[in-house]
Amino acid sequence: MSLAESVLQGNRLALARLLTQVENETSQGLEDLNRLFPHTGKAHIVGVTGAPGTGKSSLVNQLITAFRHPPEGQQPRRVAVIAVDPSSPFSGGAILGDRVRMRDVAGDADVFIRSTASRGALGGVAASTANLVQVFDAAGFEMIFVETVGAGQAEVEIARLAHTVIVVEAPGLGDDIQAIKAGILEIADIIVLNKADRPLADNAERALRMMLELATRKSNPATDESPPLLEWRPPILRTVATEGRGIQEVVDAIWHHRHFLETSGEWERRERRRLCAELENLLQAALMKRLQETISPETYQGVVDDLVSRQLSPRQALEILLDGVKR
Amino acid sequence: MSLAESVLQGNRLALARLLTQVENETSQGLEDLNRLFPHTGKAHIVGVTGAPGTGKSSLVNQLITAFRHPPEGQQPRRVAVIAVDPSSPFSGGAILGDRVRMRDVAGDADVFIRSTASRGALGGVAASTANLVQVFDAAGFEMIFVETVGAGQAEVEIARLAHTVIVVEAPGLGDDIQAIKAGILEIADIIVLNKADRPLADNAERALRMMLELATRKSNPATDESPPLLEWRPPILRTVATEGRGIQEVVDAIWHHRHFLETSGEWERRERRRLCAELENLLQAALMKRLQETISPETYQGVVDDLVSRQLSPRQALEILLDGVKR
Numbered sequence: 006m007s008l009a010e011s012v013l014q015g016n017r018l019a020l021a022r023l024l025t026q027v028e029n030e031t032s033q034g035l036e037d038l039n040r041l042f043p044h045t046g047k048a049h050i051v052g053v054t055g056a057p058g059t060g061k062s063s064l065v066n067q068l069i070t071a072f073r074h075p076p077e078g079q080q081p082r083r084v085a086v087i088a089v090d091p092s093s094p095f096s097g098g099a100i101l102g103d104r105v106r107m108r109d110v111a112g113d114a115d116v117f118i119r120s121t122a123s124r125g126a127l128g129g130v131a132a133s134t135a136n137l138v139q140v141f142d143a144a145g146f147e148m149i150f151v152e153t154v155g156a157g158q159a160e161v162e163i164a165r166l167a168h169t170v171i172v173v174e175a176p177g178l179g180d181d182i183q184a185i186k187a188g189i190l191e192i193a194d195i196i197v198l199n200k201a202d203r204p205l206a207d208n209a210e211r212a213l214r215m216m217l218e219l220a221t222r223k224s225n226p227a228t229d230e231s232p233p234l235l236e237w238r239p240p241i242l243r244t245v246a247t248e249g250r251g252i253q254e255v256v257d258a259i260w261h262h263r264h265f266l267e268t269s270g271e272w273e274r275r276e277r278r279r280l281c282a283e284l285e286n287l288l289q290a291a292l293m294k295r296l297q298e299t300i301s302p303e304t305y306q307g308v309v310d311d312l313v314s315r316q317l318s319p320r321q322a323l324e325i326l327l328d329g330v331k332r
Numbered sequence: 333m334s335l336a337e338s339v340l341q342g343n344r345l346a347l348a349r350l351l352t353q354v355e356n357e358t359s360q361g362l363e364d365l366n367r368l369f370p371h372t373g374k375a376h377i378v379g380v381t382g383a384p385g386t387g388k389s390s391l392v393n394q395l396i397t398a399f400r401h402p403p404e405g406q407q408p409r410r411v412a413v414i415a416v417d418p419s420s421p422f423s424g425g426a427i428l429g430d431r432v433r434m435r436d437v438a439g440d441a442d443v444f445i446r447s448t449a450s451r452g453a454l455g456g457v458a459a460s461t462a463n464l465v466q467v468f469d470a471a472g473f474e475m476i477f478v479e480t481v482g483a484g485q486a487e488v489e490i491a492r493l494a495h496t497v498i499v500v501e502a503p504g505l506g507d508d509i510q511a512i513k514a515g516i517l518e519i520a521d522i523i524v525l526n527k528a529d530r531p532l533a534d535n536a537e538r539a540l541r542m543m544l545e546l547a548t549r550k551s552n553p554a555t556d557e558s559p560p561l562l563e564w565r566p567p568i569l570r571t572v573a574t575e576g577r578g579i580q581e582v583v584d585a586i587w588h589h590r591h592f593l594e595t596s597g598e599w600e601r602r603e604r605r606r607l608c609a610e611l612e613n614l615l616q617a618a619l620m621k622r623l624q625e626t627i628s629p630e631t632y633q634g635v636v637d638d639l640v641s642r643q644l645s646p647r648q649a650l651e652i653l654l655d656g657v658k659r
């Protein structure tokens with residue numbers, strides 16, 4: 006039986022092994038991924054991002070518990086977490102973090118936490134994360150949290166993976182002009198102000214509301230009209246994740262957002278955008294690989310030598326290399 | 333006279349206009365860039381990165397002043413700053429920041445501060461930043477600071493642009509396992525602990541030393557031996573940038589690092605790596621553009637439809653699209 010089949014049957018050990026194979030992009034792993042793909046498309050993918058120190062991991066831990074032990078009358082969900090750490094070339098920190106985190110949910114077969122520092126040989130962090138998401142989706146995890154650190158391009162790319170994006174902020178980082186990024190707010194579906202028991206929480210919330218207002222207005226520069234009926238307005242929710250305060254409100258907001266996605270047609274749009282982005286990443290990597298096979302290392306090094314000695318500009322070097330490729 | 337020629341003659345208005353042309357990747361701008369390239373390779377490029385709230389901008393402002401008004405017997409340097417904000421799709425925040433910052437150096441023709449939020453149509457943030465660096469380099473700016481926010485992949489890529497990478501940390505962010513990233517420390521040539529007058533500064537410095545020790549050890553996993561004589565050990569320097577404390581030590585460390593680069597052969601290695609990375613970015617973008625010209629939009633949409641309906645996996649879709657491309 007292939008790993009893919011074992012995963013579909015709910016074998017946890019097979020799941021762990023397949024995740025590693027897929028992360029390492031072994032040919033077996035990629036073949037299994039093809040086999041799993043028809044079984045994907047059911048999970049709700051939630052991206053969680055924010056600067057270091059905002060308490061993202063504590064929040065995600067609380068969300069796991071909330072989805073596993075919902076209020077009466079609601080069904081528990083199977084939950085997977087992918088903690089992406091693209092800046093770390095080795096996983097020391099990530100593994101330590103995992104150990105701390107796993108304690109809370111140890112023994113629960115319907116929770117799976119995975120850290121990855123993989124940059125992805127083919128197609129970068131986003132592609133590599135997308136592959137892990139596919140495995141969890143096919144394995145029947147209904148909520149998949151993708152947790153990323155920071156506010157850079159990697160985070161924006163990873164956000165394109167998610168149905169719902171939660172941006173986590175915390176008071177006290179806001180004394181810097183650059184602390185609250187309008188750009189990162191633009192990708193937010195839900196904004197969580199964590200550590201909301203800290204003195205400057207009110208200031209932070211006010212600043213967030215202002216930035217959000219600005220971001221929303223800028224995205225509709227041509228109109229002063231009110232937004233269309235089906236537009237989503239990101240709520241700002243206050244939490245103290247370490248004490249479990251405000252967590253149910255975040256869970257509710259995730260469900261509201263899902264309802265919005267499904268009734269507005271946005272779910273399908275995001276699915277399509279997500280798969281297009283994945284395909285683009287793969288194409289880019291494959292084209293580079295093909296180029297490398299076409300140009301001899303000697304030719305390439307010669308061009309680089311001329312570049313370093315300033316006889317060729319980068320764009321002139323580009324033209325020479327592309328002319329050498331059969332069209 | 334072309335903009336490039338005016339820039340080479342020191343015309344500041346032409347410089348501002350060319351930066352905009354290059355940022356927008358106009359054909360005129362890219363042509364001028366080719367013309368400027370033979371005049372590049374003289375500037376010392378210093379990357380400055382760190383999480384929001386660490387006070388990077390204040391530090392860079394102080395470094396500008398220090399390089400403009402050095403201790404007696406040393407020459408003032410011409411300084412350019414590129415503040416990269418890839419997460420911001422519009423430059424509102426950046427422009428505000430610039431206004432605040434420009435006050436300190438207003439009227440000094442040998443200082444130029446430029447914010448960019450450009451993702452770069454061809455080749456992403458790193459490529460776009462590299463182009464701006466080239467313009468400043470050719471225009472005779474001797475120190476070029478490239479300032480980025482966060483600790484994500486974009487920052488690591490932009491670090492590949494620099495001769496010297498300064499990572500800025502601050503106390504109080506360190507209560508989170510993920511706050512101090514071993515990965516980001518690995519790219520650091522100089523570590524600055526800013527806001528060092530805060531209560532937890534000693535803790536933060538201790539944590540940084542531990543992480544640095546770990547990062548250094550991990551990068552030489554095979555040996556327990558002492559490092560080679562010419563290896564650079566990143567210093568950890570404490571500053572209070574808002575009060576100008578510790579700044580001269582940072583300046584000295586930059587000069588020491590430059591001396592190390594020049595005597596160890598590392599300067600040439602970094603130049604080569606930098607130009608290779610630039611070329612790769614350009615190649616990737618050009619290959620994608622060529623692919624888009626080869627595949628009809630209808631074919632592409634058809635493949636995406638099959639992907640969304642799960643009849644094709646991303647990898648199967650990739651194969652179909654690549655087979656359609658003339659080899």
